[in-house]
Amino acid sequence: xxxxxxxxxxxxxxxxxxxxxxxxxxxxxxxxxxxxxxxxxxxxxxxxxxxxxxxxxxxxxxxxxxxxxxxxxxxxxxxxxxxxxxxxxxxxxxxxxxxxxxxxxxxxxxxxxxxxxxxxxxxxxxxxxxxxxxxxxxxxxxxxxxxxxxxxxxxxxxxxxxxxxxxxxxxxxxxxxxxxxxxxxxxxxxxxxxxxxxxxxxxxxxxxxxxxxxxxxxxxxxxxxxxxxxxxxxxxxxxxxxx
Amino acid sequence: xxxxxxxxxxxxxxxxxxxxxxxxxxxxxxxxxxxxxxxxxxxxxxxxxxxxxxxxxxxxxxxxxxxxxxxxxxxxxxxxxxxxxxxxxxxxxxxxxxxxxxxxxxxxxxxxxxxxxxxxxxxxxxxxxxxxxxxxxxxxxxxxxxxxxxxxxxxxxxxxxxxxxxxxxxxxxxxxxxxxx
Numbered sequence: 351x352x353x354x355x356x357x358x359x360x361x362x363x364x365x366x367x368x369x370x371x372x373x374x375x376x377x378x379x380x381x382x383x384x385x386x387x388x389x390x391x392x393x394x395x396x397x398x399x400x401x402x403x404x405x406x407x408x409x410x411x412x413x414x415x416x417x418x419x420x421x422x423x424x425x426x427x428x429x430x431x432x433x434x435x436x437x438x439x440x441x442x443x444x445x446x447x448x449x450x451x452x453x454x455x456x457x458x459x460x461x462x463x464x465x466x467x468x469x470x471x472x473x474x475x476x477x478x479x480x481x482x483x484x485x486x487x488x489x490x491x492x493x494x495x496x497x498x499x500x501x502x503x504x505x506x507x508x509x510x511x512x513x514x515x516x517x518x519x520x521x522x523x524x525x526x527x528x529x530x531x532x533x534x535x536x537x538x539x540x541x542x543x544x545x546x547x548x549x550x551x552x553x554x555x556x557x558x559x560x561x562x563x564x565x566x567x568x569x570x571x572x573x574x575x576x577x578x579x580x581x582x583x584x585x586x587x588x589x590x591x592x593x
Numbered sequence: 594x595x596x597x598x599x600x601x602x603x604x605x606x607x608x609x610x611x612x613x614x615x616x617x618x619x620x621x622x623x624x625x626x627x628x629x630x631x632x633x634x635x636x637x638x639x640x641x642x643x644x645x646x647x648x649x650x651x652x653x654x655x656x657x658x659x660x661x662x663x664x665x666x667x668x669x670x671x672x673x674x675x676x677x678x679x680x681x682x683x684x685x686x687x688x689x690x691x692x693x694x695x696x697x698x699x700x701x702x703x704x705x706x707x708x709x710x711x712x713x714x715x716x717x718x719x720x721x722x723x724x725x726x727x728x729x730x731x732x733x734x735x736x737x738x739x740x741x742x743x744x745x746x747x748x749x750x751x752x753x754x755x756x757x758x759x760x761x762x763x764x765x766x767x768x769x770x771x772x773x774x
Contacts, residue, residue, distance in 0.1 A: 358753075361760050367740075392707040392767045399711040400720075400735040408625040408642055409635075413617060416643045420613070420650055494738050565709040577709060 351379070353386055360386060364393040366501040391568045394502055398564045401498040402557060492553040499560035503567070510567065514582055521559055528552035598662040605653050617646055620663055624670045630732045631674040633721030641677060645670045671733070671747050678725035707770045719769040723762050730755050731762035 356379055362368045363376045380387050510518070532549035535542060562581055569577035604612030624645060629638035649669055656665055723731060733744045734755065744755040 357760055358756055361756050361763075388706055389764075389767070392771075393763050395707045395709060395711060396716075396763055396766050396770070397735055399713075399716050400731075401738065403630075403716065403736055404713060405622065406626050406629040406638070408621045409639060412621070412625075412639050412642050413614070416617065416646050417610075417614070419643065419647055420610075423647075423650070498738055568709055 353379075353383060356386060360390060360393070364390060364397055364502070366504065387571065391571050394564055394568055398499055398502055398561055401495050401502075402561060489549065489553065492550070492557060496553065496556055496560065499557065499564065503560055503563045510563075510570065514566070517582075518559070518563055522556070525552050525556045525559065529556065599658055602653060602656050602658065602662055605650075606656075613650060616649075616662065616666075620666050621646070623663070624666060627667070627670055627732065627737060628674055630717075630720055630736055631678065631729065637677075641670075641674065645673050648673060668747065671729075675729065675748070678729065682725055707767055711770055715770060716766075719766050722769060723765055727758040727762035727765065730758035731766075734759045735763070 356376065359368065359372055359376050363373065368376060380390060529549060529552045532545050532552060535545035536549065539545065562584060566578055566581045569581060601612055601616055605616055621642060625638060625642050628641040628645065629635065632638045632641055645666070649666055652669070656662070660668075720728065720732065720736070729748060730744055733739045733747060734741065739747070741752045741755045741759070744759075745752045748755065750758075
């Protein structure tokens with residue numbers, strides 16, 4: 351088999367979806383092929399970075415234009431009389447514009463979770479009524495990211511020495527504990543702001559730690575001792591690893 | 594299908610404007626992530642999101658609840674993005690197409706490696722430069738987190754095609770991101 355024959359298997363290997371036999375086949379090839387090793391390392395960086403891309407927030411003008419466009423639609427939905435439908439919708443559309451305008455002001459005073467996650471300035475779009483839904487959406491997004499990163503990190507932890515693996519495991523245990531506690535608190539009080547903030551901070555820290563883990567695996571695979579040492583020194587500083 | 598979805602869809606079908614806004618608030622964020630990465634620019638993403646929901650508004654009467662509202666909307670958005678990308682592709686010259694598709698940006702054997710810490714901006718820009726065929730599969734798989742069999746179902750292609758398109762996209766991204774940083 352030449353390198354091209356391993357193309358599909360390498361993709362599955364990076365995604366962590368190979369079975370044991372396939373994994374052994376790929377690893378045996380990687381042990382002798384520097385070119386494919388480099389491809390795998392780069393694919394893992396790309397995969398991890400892609401999974402961690404920040405969520406995009408739709409600007410408020412999209413809803414304003416959409417509600418205006420819907421208002422201009424010629425026909426009502428399913429058997430509802432046109433005039434009746436227009437009467438029902440027009441005040442709501444006007445209210446949506448008013449709410450959007452008011453929420454712009456409110457957004458100056460309130461930071462919403464999606465924007466905290468993305469590190470952006472507050473935008474005008476989020477109404478108070480949707481804050482809980484936004485939290486849940488953002489949490490789901492972060493949880494998906496974590497699951498993806500965990501799959502990548504679990505794929506090949508072999509380059510890590512035992513001491514480093516222990517540090518990573520200890521940090522992950524602390525973060526999982528914090529995530530569990532926050533989720534427990536939110537079960538009783540879903541709108542508890544302190545618990546929401548704690549949960550998001552712990553989830554963000556776990557994403558950062560997993561990204562560091564994958565970066566470390568890649569540096570070690572590439573034989574870049576200096577890069578690996580830099581990442582390890584960050585892992586040993588709780589503030590850095592829990593950034 | 595969740596009861597809450599069914600109730601929301603019924604309210605929307607009855608012309609309840611608040612229900613439709615609720616639908617928008619619940620799903621716009623996720624769909625915007627998709628259309629933003631498919632389109633590659635914020636302006637086009639804004640237009641696409643609006644068109645997707647307008648289309649959904651018109652088609653809600655045909656929603657039968659075979660899947661969740663979220664899945665139904667997502668499929669609608671994927672199809673709308675594919676139409677949009679095909680339309681944009683059709684406007685490009687054959688020469689440009691061939692440059693995109695023939696592996697002109699494939700890395701040389703000794704390409705420098707991708708920096709360990711890829712910046713979000715570099716990655717977003719590189720994704721926006723991918724040819725639309727492999728970009729779609731890549732966004733769904735590597736960014737949105739779908740499995741290959743799910744990507745295949747969404748795009749109406751085989752699982753093998755999904756895998757090869759994602760591989761192609763990763764190779765192109767590798768070439769684009771190598772040497773940055």
